[in-house]
Amino acid sequence: MTRISETQAQRQLVSRTIENKKRVNMFANQVASGVKAALPSDSVDAGTIARYKQTLDKIDSYTTTIQRTKSFLTFQDDVLSQASDLLVRAKEIAQQGANESVNNTARAHLAEEVYQIRDHMASLANSTYQSRFVYGGADDDDPPYDVAAYTEPSSGPAQTRYVFDAEFGTATINTLNVTDDLSIAMNTPANKVFGAAIEAIERLGRSLGGYSTTPSSGTPDGGGVAYTFPTDYQTQTAAILSSINQLNVARDNDILPERVSVGGRLRRLETGESLLSLTKNSALEVLSRIQDADETESAANLAQAQTALQASYAVTAKVLRLTILDYI
Amino acid sequence: MTNFGAKILGSSISSLTAQQALIANSSNNIANVNTPGYTRRQVEIESRIDVANIGNILQIGSGVQLGNIKRYTDEFLESQLRSASSKKGQADVRNDYLSRVEVSFALDGPQSTVGSALNNFYSAVNQVGINPSNVDLRINLMQRGEDLIANIHSTYATIAGAQSELNHRVPLEINTVNSFTTQIAQLNGLITQREAAGVIAIDERDQRDTVLTKLAEKLSFTTLETANGMLNCYLDNGFPLVNQETSRNLTATSSPSFAASTLPRSLSGEVLSYVTYDFGSATAPSHLDLTQLLKNGSGTLAGILQMRGTTDPLNTSPFEAEGDLVSMASRIEALTRGLLTTANQTYLGVDEDTVTAGFQSNAGDLNGNPPGVFGLFDFDFSGVKDVDGDGIPSLSDLTSTTPLISNFSSLIKLGFTNPAEFAAARDNDPASGSKVFPPGDGQNAAAVAALRSTSSSFSLGNFSFSGTMEELYNSSVSYVGNAKAAAQLAVQVSDANLLSASNKRDEFSAVSLDEEFANLIKYQKAFQASARMIKTAGELLDQIVSLI
Numbered sequence: 001m002t003r004i005s006e007t008q009a010q011r012q013l014v015s016r017t018i019e020n021k022k023r024v025n026m027f028a029n030q031v032a033s034g035v036k037a038a039l040p041s042d043s044v045d046a047g048t049i050a051r052y053k054q055t056l057d058k059i060d061s062y063t064t065t066i067q068r069t070k071s072f073l074t075f076q077d078d079v080l081s082q083a084s085d086l087l088v089r090a091k092e093i094a095q096q097g098a099n100e101s102v103n104n105t106a107r108a109h110l111a112e113e114v115y116q117i118r119d120h121m122a123s124l125a126n127s128t129y130q131s132r133f134v135y136g137g138a139d140d141d142d143p144p145y146d147v148a149a150y151t152e153p154s155s156g157p158a159q160t161r162y163v164f165d166a167e168f169g170t171a172t173i174n175t176l177n178v179t180d181d182l183s184i185a186m187n188t189p190a191n192k193v194f195g196a197a198i199e200a201i202e203r204l205g206r207s208l209g210g211y212s213t214t215p216s217s218g219t220p221d222g223g224g225v226a227y228t229f230p231t232d233y234q235t236q237t238a239a240i241l242s243s244i245n246q247l248n249v250a251r252d253n254d255i256l257p258e259r260v261s262v263g264g265r266l267r268r269l270e271t272g273e274s275l276l277s278l279t280k281n282s283a284l285e286v287l288s289r290i291q292d293a294d295e296t297e298s299a300a301n302l303a304q305a306q307t308a309l310q311a312s313y314a315v316t317a318k319v320l321r322l323t324i325l326d327y328i
Numbered sequence: 329m330t331n332f333g334a335k336i337l338g339s340s341i342s343s344l345t346a347q348q349a350l351i352a353n354s355s356n357n358i359a360n361v362n363t364p365g366y367t368r369r370q371v372e373i374e375s376r377i378d379v380a381n382i383g384n385i386l387q388i389g390s391g392v393q394l395g396n397i398k399r400y401t402d403e404f405l406e407s408q409l410r411s412a413s414s415k416k417g418q419a420d421v422r423n424d425y426l427s428r429v430e431v432s433f434a435l436d437g438p439q440s441t442v443g444s445a446l447n448n449f450y451s452a453v454n455q456v457g458i459n460p461s462n463v464d465l466r467i468n469l470m471q472r473g474e475d476l477i478a479n480i481h482s483t484y485a486t487i488a489g490a491q492s493e494l495n496h497r498v499p500l501e502i503n504t505v506n507s508f509t510t511q512i513a514q515l516n517g518l519i520t521q522r523e524a525a526g527v528i529a530i531d532e533r534d535q536r537d538t539v540l541t542k543l544a545e546k547l548s549f550t551t552l553e554t555a556n557g558m559l560n561c562y563l564d565n566g567f568p569l570v571n572q573e574t575s576r577n578l579t580a581t582s583s584p585s586f587a588a589s590t591l592p593r594s595l596s597g598e599v600l601s602y603v604t605y606d607f608g609s610a611t612a613p614s615h616l617d618l619t620q621l622l623k624n625g626s627g628t629l630a631g632i633l634q635m636r637g638t639t640d641p642l643n644t645s646p647f648e649a650e651g652d653l654v655s656m657a658s659r660i661e662a663l664t665r666g667l668l669t670t671a672n673q674t675y676l677g678v679d680e681d682t683v684t685a686g687f688q689s690n691a692g693d694l695n696g697n698p699p700g701v702f703g704l705f706d707f708d709f710s711g712v713k714d715v716d717g718d719g720i721p722s723l724s725d726l727t728s729t730t731p732l733i734s735n736f737s738s739l740i741k742l743g744f745t746n747p748a749e750f751a752a753a754r755d756n757d758p759a760s761g762s763k764v765f766p767p768g769d770g771q772n773a774a775a776v777a778a779l780r781s782t783s784s785s786f787s788l789g790n791f792s793f794s795g796t797m798e799e800l801y802n803s804s805v806s807y808v809g810n811a812k813a814a815a816q817l818a819v820q821v822s823d824a825n826l827l828s829a830s831n832k833r834d835e836f837s838a839v840s841l842d843e844e845f846a847n848l849i850k851y852q853k854a855f856q857a858s859a860r861m862i863k864t865a866g867e868l869l870d871q872i873v874s875l876i
Contacts (some may be wrong), residue, residue, distance in 0.1 A: 002835060003835050004835070004840060005368075006361050006362075006838065007838045011830060035435075037435055039435065039812070040430055040808045040812060041810075041811075041812030041813040042435075042809075043809070044813070046435060046805050046808075047806030049805075050435060050802040050806075051802050053435070053443075054443065054798050057444065057447045057448070058451070058780075061447075061451035068458065068459075130459070132459070132462075137766070137768065138768040138769035138770075139767070140766070141461060167766075168766060169766025172766065176458050177454070177774065180781055323845070
């Protein structure tokens, strides 16, 4: 016959009560936190959970990078748009100036506006984004274009010119790894984008202003020679027409392709961002499946465990109180 | 002619005595219903032989007499209980310490871990690579780096602290074991002494069983009872802990006679103690090493040694020991050494000047200065760090310092103290010996950030791993999780086994109040009946006397 001793009965009941209390505690934690695997021992997939969490952190980091880069490239797109407009305006002025109904004095007045366009173009080449020069390459704390001077004339906008400041780093194209398998060029050296445009506008300005010497690339050439009117009027007209061609070349070969390139990079970033978003959703789904608690299930389990615990308390209290003494 | 009146009185009186003895025994059982280790007893009674009427046809009997006191105990059940206690002691220790360590590898919650801090650090380096001259991003990088360092320090300290605590528990546990074995030897003497006089030493045996169960919580052993009631205890290799009235005291020593003078350091730089028996004298000890034997057994001591780790006396590195905490610490230390070598090597870049002898870093900070040998991650040490002087941080540098450094996880620090000192750029001037570091150059930072996806080999002591640093951390999470889950399961199983063994033992040996109260009624009724018989015998005698 099986004997049931007092300690045996008490131990068994207390053991069951403790077990039920543990379950209540476990399910209450799951319901409160929404997570069923908070510690590595809570799941056999602990390593996988850690990996997915890292993946999600990486995706967040990449997404931030992409958003910053998009903002940077959008700024460049605006700059290039303005540069393109400036070239169009410069071409309009050149066409107006090339008309031989315009005398050399009127042409000199047009040169004033051309020099303003040139200054604006140079300021675009020296654009800053968050206090850094966008087209400075790695040398982004230094403007890529510096102001130099002609000796002739001795004053006025025609006296100055813009020279590309070729230093170490100015030719660097910063490439950014926005994700593990997507890298994007962040910038193009200033002289590759704006060099021809500035030079073409400079030529136009000098021609309209009445100087035969055109700026050459590189260091200033030391000055220019003034046309003699009316002798050199035809020569001046030819020079203006020549600069129209240069404006076209600068726009078609440098500004527009760069703008297309920036647009292409923006689209690649957007595609990358979409892919990251998809990957993130997928990772979140898997992570949620293996780490998160099913609220309904956990709540139901909690209710069940609570009922079991209440029953344990009731049974323990009643059974342990019961002795044969009560019936003697 | 038989005097039946006297016989009735004699039988009744013997019954009164017997019933009182039975009631007294029940009273004692009831009194000890909650006494741990108490074994219920039963007074055995037997009919008294009617010596005066031997040979007579009519043998009515002459009452009842008290026999022995029976002790309800079963050696098999006691041994099962001891075995279950032993397993539970071991499982509890492992589970307790793994629970403490596991928190450092949490998968969820507000606290950061080495894994999340490493991830954030790489992200911050990547951000600096995009915009190297942005001071805010550099400050963020420093904060992330400090966070990573703090996490490495705290995780390693948690593991090393647990090992140190376990190491200090060893002598305390050994003292307890010695106390138990001494008690068993003393009880052996008392039992033999009392039983030689023909008395069953019930209380002493109960006490001895209780002490044996307590001893079993500490370590696993086998027992053998001799004919004279003595009980010998042996370790699994036959080493007698208790031999009759003699107990052998174990010692926890950090300088055993079989080891070299320099003993292996623990994760925190202490000396791991050995569990031994000293055969020698106080002046010339001769230690028998029992550490591995106890580790392979069960009980609290086994759990402690398995968690703390044990090591060959010839080993000198704390990571050569074999134990759960050592395995976990090895992973963190391997990661730390990876940061100090692989990450620093990448951070230094390549030799910029192949003409000039020696390594010249092609990396530079915002001020144009190259990083130091341990420029990204450094460690607190006043001696020579680049031991071979080649300008490149390597594992051989780390393992050749004077004096030797046992762990770098508690010494690692950030290699730069100013955000501008982070060398994000690489030399833009291709000429040997001439360096230019434009502030917007982030090539070096990008190279460091790329380490996140670069596989390396990590090996330390008995541990080796090949993969990225993040994968190394993930494998550590798996290791800790599996170890803890196994310990948790072992606790559940041992709890169930102990419950079952205790119930089986109590089913047979413990006091049941129901049974005792039922017996009490039975004995009381018998006592009343016997008393009534005396009255009846008196009335019979009165009748006879009235005839006169």
